[in-house]
Amino acid sequence: MQAGADVSSRMSSTTQHAAYDTKVEGNIIFTQVDTAINWMRKNSLWPMPMGLACCAIELMGSASSRFDISRFGAEVMRFSPRQSDVMIVAGTVTYKMALAVKRVWDQMPEPKWCIAMGACASSGGMYRSYAVLQGIDNLIPVDVYISGCPPRPEAVLEGLMKLQKKIELEQSAVAQFKRGEGGLIEG
Amino acid sequence: MATLDSLKKEFGDAISETIEFRGETTIVVTAASAKDILKHCRDELKFDYLVDISSLDNLGTEPRWEMVYELCQLGNGSNEHLRVKYSLREDEKAASVADLWETANWHEREVYDMMGIEFSDHPDMRRILMWEGYPFYPLRKDFPLAGRQSDMPDVAFTDRAPLEGGPFVTSPTSSSTVHREPRSRTFE
Numbered sequence: 001m002q003a004g005a006d007v008s009s010r011m012s013s014t015t016q017h018a019a020y021d022t023k024v025e026g027n028i029i030f031t032q033v034d035t036a037i038n039w040m041r042k043n044s045l046w047p048m049p050m051g052l053a054c055c056a057i058e059l060m061g062s063a064s065s066r067f068d069i070s071r072f073g074a075e076v077m078r079f080s081p082r083q084s085d086v087m088i089v090a091g092t093v094t095y096k097m098a099l100a101v102k103r104v105w106d107q108m109p110e111p112k113w114c115i116a117m118g119a120c121a122s123s124g125g126m127y128r129s130y131a132v133l134q135g136i137d138n139l140i141p142v143d144v145y146i147s148g149c150p151p152r153p154e155a156v157l158e159g160l161m162k163l164q165k166k167i168e169l170e171q172s173a174v175a176q177f178k179r180g181e182g183g184l185i186e187g
Numbered sequence: 188m189a190t191l192d193s194l195k196k197e198f199g200d201a202i203s204e205t206i207e208f209r210g211e212t213t214i215v216v217t218a219a220s221a222k223d224i225l226k227h228c229r230d231e232l233k234f235d236y237l238v239d240i241s242s243l244d245n246l247g248t249e250p251r252w253e254m255v256y257e258l259c260q261l262g263n264g265s266n267e268h269l270r271v272k273y274s275l276r277e278d279e280k281a282a283s284v285a286d287l288w289e290t291a292n293w294h295e296r297e298v299y300d301m302m303g304i305e306f307s308d309h310p311d312m313r314r315i316l317m318w319e320g321y322p323f324y325p326l327r328k329d330f331p332l333a334g335r336q337s338d339m340p341d342v343a344f345t346d347r348a349p350l351e352g353g354p355f356v357t358s359p360t361s362s363s364t365v366h367r368e369p370r371s372r373t374f375e
Contacts, residue, residue: 095345096318128348130325130334131317138346 033173041085041111042164043073048084048108050101053091055118055150062153072160081107086163087140090150092120093133105140111172115159116142119149190232190269197231198224213270221273222282225256229287234258234269237284240294242302245359246328250276252304256284275304283309301326318343331356332369 049059063069063077078084081104093101105114116136119125122145124134136142143166146159191205191212201220206213216224228234238257245251252275260267275281283306285292295306296315303324306312313319320339323330332355333348355369 095343096316099341099343124348128333128350130323130330130332130345130348132348134346134348 034171037172038168038170041170042167044076045072045074045086045113045160045163045167046076046078046084047074048081048087048104049077049079050087050089050104051091052089052093052097052101053118053120053150055090055121058150058153059088059090059117059156062156067153067157069157069160072157072164074160081105082109084108085111086113086115086143088115088117088156089121089136089142090117092125092127093136094131095133096131098133098139101136102139111170113143113163113167114140115144115146115163117146117156117159118151119147122147125149190228190267193232194224194227197227211268211270213272215272218273218275218279218281221254221256221271222284225258225271225284226287228258228269228271232269233260233263234267236261237288237290237294238268240284240291240298242298242304243359244302244326244328247359250274250279252277252279252281252302254281254298254304280305280307282307285310300324303327321345328357328359 049056051059061067063075069075074086081087085108087105087108089101105112114136116122120127120132121136122142124132126149128134133139144159144163146155148155151159191214194214195202195205198216198220201217201224202214203217204215206215214224236259238259239255240257241255243253243255245253254273254275256271258269258271281295281298281304283291283295285295285306286308292309292311293315295309296311296313298304299306299309299312300314300316301324314321317325318339320342322337323335325334331347333350334345336344336346338344352371356372357369358367358372360366
Protein backbone atom coordinates (compact mmCIF):
# COMPACT_ATOMS: atom_id res chain seq x y z
CA MET A 1 0.00 0.00 0.00
CA GLN A 2 2.79 2.34 1.00
CA ALA A 3 4.62 1.78 -2.26
CA GLY A 4 1.42 2.43 -4.24
CA ALA A 5 0.82 5.71 -2.52
CA ASP A 6 4.38 6.75 -3.27
CA VAL A 7 3.92 6.06 -6.95
CA SER A 8 0.65 7.97 -7.20
CA SER A 9 2.04 11.02 -5.42
CA ARG A 10 5.06 10.98 -7.66
CA MET A 11 2.81 10.69 -10.73
CA SER A 12 0.67 13.68 -9.78
CA SER A 13 3.68 15.85 -9.12
CA THR A 14 5.61 14.94 -12.27
CA THR A 15 2.91 14.36 -14.91
CA GLN A 16 2.43 17.42 -17.04
CA HIS A 17 0.20 18.02 -20.03
CA ALA A 18 1.83 20.55 -22.28
CA ALA A 19 -0.82 20.52 -25.03
CA TYR A 20 -3.99 19.86 -23.10
CA ASP A 21 -4.85 20.89 -19.59
CA THR A 22 -8.35 20.31 -18.17
CA LYS A 23 -7.82 23.08 -15.65
CA VAL A 24 -7.33 25.59 -18.42
CA GLU A 25 -9.58 24.26 -21.19
CA GLY A 26 -12.28 22.38 -19.30
CA ASN A 27 -13.67 19.15 -20.76
CA ILE A 28 -13.51 20.39 -24.31
CA ILE A 29 -11.54 18.96 -27.22
CA PHE A 30 -11.41 20.81 -30.51
CA THR A 31 -11.50 18.51 -33.51
CA GLN A 32 -13.39 17.87 -36.73
CA VAL A 33 -16.55 15.77 -36.90
CA ASP A 34 -14.99 13.42 -39.45
CA THR A 35 -11.86 12.99 -37.37
CA ALA A 36 -13.88 12.12 -34.30
CA ILE A 37 -16.17 9.73 -36.18
CA ASN A 38 -13.24 8.05 -37.91
CA TRP A 39 -11.37 7.71 -34.64
CA MET A 40 -14.33 5.94 -33.06
CA ARG A 41 -14.94 3.72 -36.07
CA LYS A 42 -11.39 2.60 -36.61
CA ASN A 43 -10.88 1.60 -33.01
CA SER A 44 -13.98 -0.56 -32.72
CA LEU A 45 -14.02 -2.57 -35.93
CA TRP A 46 -16.17 -5.59 -35.19
CA PRO A 47 -15.24 -8.35 -37.63
CA MET A 48 -17.59 -10.74 -39.35
CA PRO A 49 -15.33 -13.81 -39.52
CA MET A 50 -16.11 -15.46 -42.85
CA GLY A 51 -13.88 -18.45 -42.15
CA LEU A 52 -13.96 -20.82 -45.12
CA ALA A 53 -10.63 -22.65 -45.03
CA CYS A 54 -7.25 -22.80 -43.29
CA CYS A 55 -7.01 -18.97 -43.17
CA ALA A 56 -9.72 -19.15 -40.52
CA ILE A 57 -7.28 -20.98 -38.24
CA GLU A 58 -4.78 -18.13 -38.58
CA LEU A 59 -7.61 -15.67 -37.96
CA MET A 60 -8.37 -17.51 -34.72
CA GLY A 61 -4.65 -17.32 -33.95
CA SER A 62 -4.66 -13.56 -34.38
CA ALA A 63 -7.60 -13.30 -32.00
CA SER A 64 -5.93 -15.35 -29.27
CA SER A 65 -3.57 -14.11 -26.57
CA ARG A 66 -0.21 -14.35 -28.37
CA PHE A 67 -1.22 -11.95 -31.14
CA ASP A 68 -4.27 -10.38 -29.48
CA ILE A 69 -6.32 -8.55 -32.09
CA SER A 70 -8.12 -6.76 -29.23
CA ARG A 71 -5.14 -4.39 -29.00
CA PHE A 72 -6.69 -2.85 -32.12
CA GLY A 73 -10.27 -2.95 -30.90
CA ALA A 74 -11.28 -5.70 -33.29
CA GLU A 75 -11.67 -8.65 -30.93
CA VAL A 76 -15.47 -8.65 -30.97
CA MET A 77 -16.04 -11.33 -33.60
CA ARG A 78 -19.71 -11.07 -34.41
CA PHE A 79 -21.43 -14.07 -35.92
CA SER A 80 -24.35 -11.89 -36.86
CA PRO A 81 -23.75 -9.69 -39.92
CA ARG A 82 -26.07 -7.05 -38.49
CA GLN A 83 -23.60 -6.29 -35.70
CA SER A 84 -20.47 -6.34 -37.84
CA ASP A 85 -18.34 -3.61 -39.42
CA VAL A 86 -15.68 -5.50 -41.34
CA MET A 87 -16.03 -8.82 -43.11
CA ILE A 88 -12.81 -10.83 -43.07
CA VAL A 89 -13.10 -13.35 -45.90
CA ALA A 90 -10.66 -15.98 -44.65
CA GLY A 91 -10.34 -18.85 -47.06
CA THR A 92 -11.36 -20.44 -50.34
CA VAL A 93 -14.64 -19.11 -51.70
CA THR A 94 -16.22 -21.90 -53.75
CA TYR A 95 -18.94 -21.11 -56.24
CA LYS A 96 -21.32 -23.05 -54.03
CA MET A 97 -20.55 -20.70 -51.13
CA ALA A 98 -20.17 -17.49 -53.16
CA LEU A 99 -23.75 -16.24 -53.07
CA ALA A 100 -24.01 -17.06 -49.37
CA VAL A 101 -20.99 -14.81 -48.69
CA LYS A 102 -22.61 -12.10 -50.82
CA ARG A 103 -25.84 -12.45 -48.90
CA VAL A 104 -24.12 -12.10 -45.51
CA TRP A 105 -22.29 -9.05 -46.88
CA ASP A 106 -25.59 -7.52 -48.02
CA GLN A 107 -26.99 -8.02 -44.52
CA MET A 108 -24.20 -5.97 -42.92
CA PRO A 109 -25.23 -2.37 -42.22
CA GLU A 110 -23.23 0.57 -43.58
CA PRO A 111 -20.55 1.67 -43.01
CA LYS A 112 -18.82 -1.62 -43.76
CA TRP A 113 -15.46 -2.77 -44.99
CA CYS A 114 -14.03 -5.98 -46.37
CA ILE A 115 -10.66 -7.65 -45.90
CA ALA A 116 -9.72 -10.41 -48.35
CA MET A 117 -7.45 -12.59 -46.24
CA GLY A 118 -5.01 -14.84 -48.07
CA ALA A 119 -4.42 -15.90 -51.65
CA CYS A 120 -7.72 -17.73 -52.16
CA ALA A 121 -10.02 -14.92 -51.06
CA SER A 122 -7.92 -12.40 -53.01
CA SER A 123 -7.57 -14.25 -56.32
CA GLY A 124 -8.62 -17.88 -56.07
CA GLY A 125 -5.08 -18.73 -55.03
CA MET A 126 -3.82 -22.10 -56.21
CA TYR A 127 -7.35 -23.14 -57.15
CA ARG A 128 -7.51 -22.40 -60.88
CA SER A 129 -10.52 -24.64 -60.86
CA TYR A 130 -14.10 -25.12 -62.00
CA ALA A 131 -15.27 -24.98 -58.40
CA VAL A 132 -13.60 -21.87 -56.96
CA LEU A 133 -14.49 -18.19 -57.33
CA GLN A 134 -11.39 -16.37 -58.58
CA GLY A 135 -11.31 -13.71 -55.85
CA ILE A 136 -14.11 -12.41 -53.63
CA ASP A 137 -13.75 -9.02 -55.33
CA ASN A 138 -15.80 -10.52 -58.16
CA LEU A 139 -18.79 -10.18 -55.85
CA ILE A 140 -18.10 -7.61 -53.13
CA PRO A 141 -15.80 -4.57 -52.89
CA VAL A 142 -12.57 -5.31 -51.04
CA ASP A 143 -10.68 -2.66 -49.02
CA VAL A 144 -7.57 -4.59 -48.03
CA TYR A 145 -5.95 -7.67 -49.56
CA ILE A 146 -3.64 -9.72 -47.34
CA SER A 147 -1.11 -11.91 -49.12
CA GLY A 148 -0.05 -15.29 -47.78
CA CYS A 149 -1.20 -18.88 -47.87
CA PRO A 150 -2.31 -18.63 -45.16
CA PRO A 151 -1.05 -15.23 -43.90
CA ARG A 152 0.54 -15.21 -40.47
CA PRO A 153 -1.42 -13.44 -37.70
CA GLU A 154 1.05 -10.53 -37.88
CA ALA A 155 -0.05 -10.03 -41.49
CA VAL A 156 -3.70 -10.02 -40.42
CA LEU A 157 -2.92 -7.31 -37.86
CA GLU A 158 -0.97 -5.37 -40.50
CA GLY A 159 -3.99 -5.61 -42.80
CA LEU A 160 -6.23 -4.38 -40.01
CA MET A 161 -3.93 -1.42 -39.37
CA LYS A 162 -3.96 -0.63 -43.09
CA LEU A 163 -7.75 -0.58 -42.94
CA GLN A 164 -7.61 1.71 -39.88
CA LYS A 165 -5.35 4.09 -41.83
CA LYS A 166 -7.87 4.01 -44.66
CA ILE A 167 -10.77 4.77 -42.34
CA GLU A 168 -8.84 7.73 -40.86
CA LEU A 169 -8.98 9.44 -44.26
CA GLU A 170 -12.71 9.02 -44.83
CA GLN A 171 -14.78 12.18 -45.04
CA SER A 172 -18.29 10.94 -44.43
CA ALA A 173 -19.56 14.13 -42.70
CA VAL A 174 -17.99 16.40 -45.32
CA ALA A 175 -19.51 14.29 -48.08
CA GLN A 176 -22.90 14.53 -46.43
CA PHE A 177 -22.51 18.31 -46.17
CA LYS A 178 -21.61 18.57 -49.84
CA ARG A 179 -24.66 16.52 -50.79
CA GLY A 180 -26.79 19.06 -48.96
CA GLU A 181 -27.84 16.70 -46.17
CA GLY A 182 -25.56 18.30 -43.63
CA GLY A 183 -27.91 19.25 -40.82
CA LEU A 184 -25.14 18.43 -38.41
CA ILE A 185 -22.73 21.00 -39.79
CA GLU A 186 -25.05 23.68 -41.14
CA GLY A 187 -26.71 23.87 -37.74
CA MET B 188 -5.79 -66.88 -52.54
CA ALA B 189 -8.90 -68.51 -51.08
CA THR B 190 -11.10 -65.56 -52.00
CA LEU B 191 -10.17 -65.81 -55.64
CA ASP B 192 -10.76 -69.56 -55.80
CA SER B 193 -14.20 -69.21 -54.27
CA LEU B 194 -15.16 -66.44 -56.70
CA LYS B 195 -13.90 -68.38 -59.72
CA LYS B 196 -15.78 -71.50 -58.66
CA GLU B 197 -18.99 -69.53 -58.11
CA PHE B 198 -18.96 -67.18 -61.08
CA GLY B 199 -16.55 -68.68 -63.61
CA ASP B 200 -16.90 -66.87 -66.91
CA ALA B 201 -18.23 -63.65 -65.37
CA ILE B 202 -14.70 -62.98 -64.11
CA SER B 203 -12.75 -62.09 -67.23
CA GLU B 204 -9.43 -61.22 -65.63
CA THR B 205 -7.63 -61.45 -62.29
CA ILE B 206 -4.63 -59.29 -61.54
CA GLU B 207 -2.22 -59.84 -58.66
CA PHE B 208 0.16 -56.97 -58.07
CA ARG B 209 2.34 -56.72 -54.96
CA GLY B 210 -0.19 -58.50 -52.81
CA GLU B 211 -3.18 -56.58 -54.16
CA THR B 212 -5.88 -58.54 -55.92
CA THR B 213 -8.06 -57.09 -58.65
CA ILE B 214 -10.81 -58.89 -60.52
CA VAL B 215 -12.36 -57.62 -63.72
CA VAL B 216 -15.95 -58.73 -64.14
CA THR B 217 -18.89 -58.15 -66.47
CA ALA B 218 -21.31 -55.30 -65.75
CA ALA B 219 -24.26 -57.68 -65.61
CA SER B 220 -22.76 -59.91 -62.92
CA ALA B 221 -21.11 -57.16 -60.86
CA LYS B 222 -23.90 -56.79 -58.32
CA ASP B 223 -24.12 -60.56 -57.69
CA ILE B 224 -20.36 -60.82 -57.27
CA LEU B 225 -20.26 -57.90 -54.85
CA LYS B 226 -23.12 -59.43 -52.87
CA HIS B 227 -21.23 -62.73 -52.74
CA CYS B 228 -18.12 -60.89 -51.56
CA ARG B 229 -20.04 -59.31 -48.72
CA ASP B 230 -22.15 -62.29 -47.60
CA GLU B 231 -19.88 -65.28 -48.21
CA LEU B 232 -16.35 -63.84 -48.25
CA LYS B 233 -16.76 -61.41 -45.33
CA PHE B 234 -15.85 -58.22 -47.19
CA ASP B 235 -17.89 -56.18 -44.74
CA TYR B 236 -16.32 -52.80 -45.53
CA LEU B 237 -16.66 -50.90 -48.80
CA VAL B 238 -13.65 -48.58 -48.79
CA ASP B 239 -14.47 -46.61 -51.92
CA ILE B 240 -16.28 -46.50 -55.22
CA SER B 241 -14.62 -44.64 -58.03
CA SER B 242 -14.99 -44.38 -61.76
CA LEU B 243 -12.74 -43.83 -64.76
CA ASP B 244 -13.44 -42.04 -68.00
CA ASN B 245 -11.68 -43.83 -70.89
CA LEU B 246 -12.67 -41.19 -73.42
CA GLY B 247 -12.27 -42.36 -76.99
CA THR B 248 -12.46 -46.05 -76.16
CA GLU B 249 -15.53 -48.21 -75.94
CA PRO B 250 -17.02 -48.83 -73.41
CA ARG B 251 -16.30 -45.40 -71.95
CA TRP B 252 -16.77 -45.90 -68.21
CA GLU B 253 -14.95 -48.13 -65.79
CA MET B 254 -16.27 -48.65 -62.27
CA VAL B 255 -13.93 -49.56 -59.41
CA TYR B 256 -15.02 -50.99 -56.05
CA GLU B 257 -12.52 -51.29 -53.22
CA LEU B 258 -13.46 -53.90 -50.63
CA CYS B 259 -11.88 -54.74 -47.29
CA GLN B 260 -12.34 -57.40 -44.60
CA LEU B 261 -12.54 -55.45 -41.39
CA GLY B 262 -14.61 -57.63 -39.04
CA ASN B 263 -12.32 -60.68 -38.99
CA GLY B 264 -9.17 -58.63 -38.60
CA SER B 265 -7.45 -60.04 -41.70
CA ASN B 266 -7.41 -56.64 -43.45
CA GLU B 267 -7.61 -58.34 -46.84
CA HIS B 268 -8.38 -56.09 -49.78
CA LEU B 269 -10.13 -56.86 -53.05
CA ARG B 270 -10.67 -54.57 -56.00
CA VAL B 271 -13.59 -55.25 -58.33
CA LYS B 272 -13.68 -53.54 -61.72
CA TYR B 273 -16.11 -53.57 -64.58
CA SER B 274 -16.67 -51.56 -67.75
CA LEU B 275 -19.86 -49.74 -68.58
CA ARG B 276 -21.21 -48.27 -71.80
CA GLU B 277 -22.31 -44.63 -71.87
CA ASP B 278 -25.99 -45.53 -72.27
CA GLU B 279 -25.94 -48.02 -69.38
CA LYS B 280 -26.72 -47.49 -65.71
CA ALA B 281 -24.60 -49.03 -62.98
CA ALA B 282 -26.32 -51.22 -60.39
CA SER B 283 -26.46 -49.50 -57.01
CA VAL B 284 -24.95 -51.38 -54.07
CA ALA B 285 -26.39 -48.99 -51.48
CA ASP B 286 -28.55 -51.88 -50.22
CA LEU B 287 -25.39 -53.93 -49.51
CA TRP B 288 -23.23 -51.24 -47.91
CA GLU B 289 -24.86 -48.08 -46.54
CA THR B 290 -21.76 -46.06 -47.40
CA ALA B 291 -22.28 -46.74 -51.11
CA ASN B 292 -25.13 -44.22 -51.06
CA TRP B 293 -22.81 -41.21 -50.89
CA HIS B 294 -19.99 -42.80 -52.91
CA GLU B 295 -22.39 -43.42 -55.79
CA ARG B 296 -23.77 -39.88 -55.51
CA GLU B 297 -20.23 -38.58 -55.86
CA VAL B 298 -19.65 -40.72 -58.95
CA TYR B 299 -22.90 -39.41 -60.38
CA ASP B 300 -21.99 -35.81 -59.51
CA MET B 301 -18.46 -35.84 -60.89
CA MET B 302 -18.75 -38.30 -63.81
CA GLY B 303 -22.42 -38.40 -64.69
CA ILE B 304 -22.82 -42.17 -64.34
CA GLU B 305 -26.30 -42.97 -63.07
CA PHE B 306 -27.17 -45.81 -60.72
CA SER B 307 -30.29 -47.93 -60.96
CA ASP B 308 -32.28 -48.50 -57.75
CA HIS B 309 -30.32 -45.85 -55.84
CA PRO B 310 -32.41 -44.51 -52.93
CA ASP B 311 -31.39 -40.87 -53.40
CA MET B 312 -29.85 -40.13 -56.81
CA ARG B 313 -28.91 -36.45 -56.38
CA ARG B 314 -25.69 -34.48 -56.74
CA ILE B 315 -23.61 -34.41 -53.58
CA LEU B 316 -20.92 -31.72 -54.05
CA MET B 317 -22.16 -29.49 -56.85
CA TRP B 318 -25.66 -28.03 -56.66
CA GLU B 319 -28.77 -29.34 -58.40
CA GLY B 320 -28.91 -27.62 -61.77
CA TYR B 321 -25.16 -27.47 -62.40
CA PRO B 322 -25.10 -28.65 -66.01
CA PHE B 323 -21.68 -30.34 -66.24
CA TYR B 324 -19.79 -33.36 -64.91
CA PRO B 325 -16.40 -31.89 -63.95
CA LEU B 326 -14.23 -35.02 -63.76
CA ARG B 327 -14.97 -36.17 -67.29
CA LYS B 328 -11.99 -36.07 -69.60
CA ASP B 329 -13.73 -33.68 -72.00
CA PHE B 330 -14.26 -31.11 -69.23
CA PRO B 331 -11.57 -28.39 -69.11
CA LEU B 332 -9.66 -27.83 -65.87
CA ALA B 333 -10.66 -24.15 -65.88
CA GLY B 334 -14.35 -25.02 -65.80
CA ARG B 335 -17.23 -23.72 -67.84
CA GLN B 336 -19.71 -20.89 -67.48
CA SER B 337 -23.05 -21.65 -65.92
CA ASP B 338 -25.72 -19.79 -63.99
CA MET B 339 -28.48 -20.91 -61.66
CA PRO B 340 -30.14 -17.68 -60.50
CA ASP B 341 -30.15 -17.35 -56.68
CA VAL B 342 -28.29 -20.66 -56.28
CA ALA B 343 -24.83 -20.43 -57.79
CA PHE B 344 -22.91 -19.44 -60.87
CA THR B 345 -19.59 -20.57 -62.30
CA ASP B 346 -17.08 -18.96 -64.59
CA ARG B 347 -13.90 -19.95 -66.37
CA ALA B 348 -10.77 -19.66 -64.28
CA PRO B 349 -7.96 -17.78 -66.03
CA LEU B 350 -5.39 -20.31 -67.23
CA GLU B 351 -2.52 -19.04 -69.35
CA GLY B 352 -2.30 -21.31 -72.41
CA GLY B 353 -5.28 -23.40 -71.31
CA PRO B 354 -7.70 -25.07 -71.15
CA PHE B 355 -5.73 -27.98 -69.75
CA VAL B 356 -7.24 -31.43 -70.12
CA THR B 357 -5.91 -34.85 -69.17
CA SER B 358 -5.94 -37.72 -71.64
CA PRO B 359 -6.76 -41.35 -70.96
CA THR B 360 -3.86 -43.59 -71.95
CA SER B 361 -2.02 -46.64 -70.75
CA SER B 362 1.35 -45.10 -71.63
CA SER B 363 3.44 -42.86 -69.40
CA THR B 364 2.58 -39.79 -67.36
CA VAL B 365 4.01 -37.61 -70.13
CA HIS B 366 1.01 -38.47 -72.29
CA ARG B 367 -1.48 -38.51 -69.45
CA GLU B 368 -0.80 -35.22 -67.71
CA PRO B 369 -3.00 -32.15 -68.29
CA ARG B 370 -2.03 -30.29 -71.45
CA SER B 371 -3.62 -27.55 -73.50
CA ARG B 372 -6.29 -29.38 -75.47
CA THR B 373 -9.60 -28.19 -76.76
CA PHE B 374 -12.76 -30.22 -76.28
CA GLU B 375 -15.73 -28.15 -77.35
